[in-house]
Amino acid sequence: MESLLMSLGGVIAGVFGSLLGLGGGILIIPMLTLLFHLPIHQAIGTSLVCVIATSTGAAMVYVENKKSDIRLGMSLELATTLGAIVGGLIAGLINQKTLTILFSALLIYTAYMMSKKKKKTVAEQNNVTTASYQVVHLPWGMGASFVAGNLSGLLGVGGGIIKVPAMYLLMKVPLKIATATSNFMIGVTATASAFIYYFRGDVNILITGFTTLGVFLGAIIGSNLSNRIKTEHLKWIFVVVLIYLSVKMLFQGINLHFLIF
Amino acid sequence: LKMTKELVYRSIGTILKIGFYLSFGLLLIGVVLNFIQPTSYANIFSPLSFVSLLNFDSLPILNLGIIVLIFTPLLRVLVALVSFWLEKDKKYSLVALGVFIILILGILIAQR
Numbered sequence: 001m002e003s004l005l006m007s008l009g010g011v012i013a014g015v016f017g018s019l020l021g022l023g024g025g026i027l028i029i030p031m032l033t034l035l036f037h038l039p040i041h042q043a044i045g046t047s048l049v050c051v052i053a054t055s056t057g058a059a060m061v062y063v064e065n066k067k068s069d070i071r072l073g074m075s076l077e078l079a080t081t082l083g084a085i086v087g088g089l090i091a092g093l094i095n096q097k098t099l100t101i102l103f104s105a106l107l108i109y110t111a112y113m114m115s116k117k118k119k120k121t122v123a124e125q126n127n128v129t130t131a132s133y134q135v136v137h138l139p140w141g142m143g144a145s146f147v148a149g150n151l152s153g154l155l156g157v158g159g160g161i162i163k164v165p166a167m168y169l170l171m172k173v174p175l176k177i178a179t180a181t182s183n184f185m186i187g188v189t190a191t192a193s194a195f196i197y198y199f200r201g202d203v204n205i206l207i208t209g210f211t212t213l214g215v216f217l218g219a220i221i222g223s224n225l226s227n228r229i230k231t232e233h234l235k236w237i238f239v240v241v242l243i244y245l246s247v248k249m250l251f252q253g254i255n256l257h258f259l260i261f
Numbered sequence: 262l263k264m265t266k267e268l269v270y271r272s273i274g275t276i277l278k279i280g281f282y283l284s285f286g287l288l289l290i291g292v293v294l295n296f297i298q299p300t301s302y303a304n305i306f307s308p309l310s311f312v313s314l315l316n317f318d319s320l321p322i323l324n325l326g327i328i329v330l331i332f333t334p335l336l337r338v339l340v341a342l343v344s345f346w347l348e349k350d351k352k353y354s355l356v357a358l359g360v361f362i363i364l365i366l367g368i369l370i371a372q373r
Binding site: 187205 | 269270274278281284289291295299319324326331333334338341357363364367368371372
């Protein structure tokens, strides 16, 4: 029964993830720690595998219609993979409570970034190919990518929340390409730290298997829904959920989780 | 803009598809088997123990599904490296080589 719920949680994370352009880790870790009382290191290990599943599925589509800039992605991966290895090693040295509080901060940051997200214009959505722009400020982009990789390895998320703004605002990459390239990179980044969690014993085979299968299914459902659902309202529901989860994680981190709400 | 897709896009697309469906299939089989014969999940961690794979135990099959998934991005980088090389794109084959070396170093550090 519990394993069925885990798969269901994975489905929900996968659906929301693909509808809102998130890796899904931001939902999976609170679910596994708050609902199933999994130690946060194991939750992160599971989440990294789920994130690879989401990225592999998304990249499959984006590579097919050439929205991912493979050359830019590969260059930035030099920094994200290094960051991810460092982040994964640091996570091994940090205790559960500190990691939980850090994750709570990440949830708030994600809620803030989501609330700022504007509707994309039609012109921006289409008419862009990987040949129609010039990348600028590559060194700064590399720096931001290292931070994104670090965050991915430390907290088990994709890090798109840092990479997409960095590519779009800093490096002047069109938004659609930035999103697709970020999704493409996430798998490689997550793999770098997934090995560390796997060999450290933080990837519980059964829990990860059930959750990842759910994410696979959710991603397939989500990509089929995305043309029929208006994500504008969904976005605000999600912001509220993220704030709620952030408070719960914070209370868990500072030992106030006996407060019922 | 080239009309035909570059080799690197085609080859990476193929690797992603194989990894996605293979891992999805293995996890599906593993989960179904586990419903038929449930195991408890207190701290199950069995790196690379595929010996009992042929017994149709759910755990080694799930383990293999996870391993396939984790290794797909590594293969993706390797395939990109070869594709860039074949396209005589020296700069990006070096970049791909760099990413590949970092990932291998990561595995070595992880195993230590």
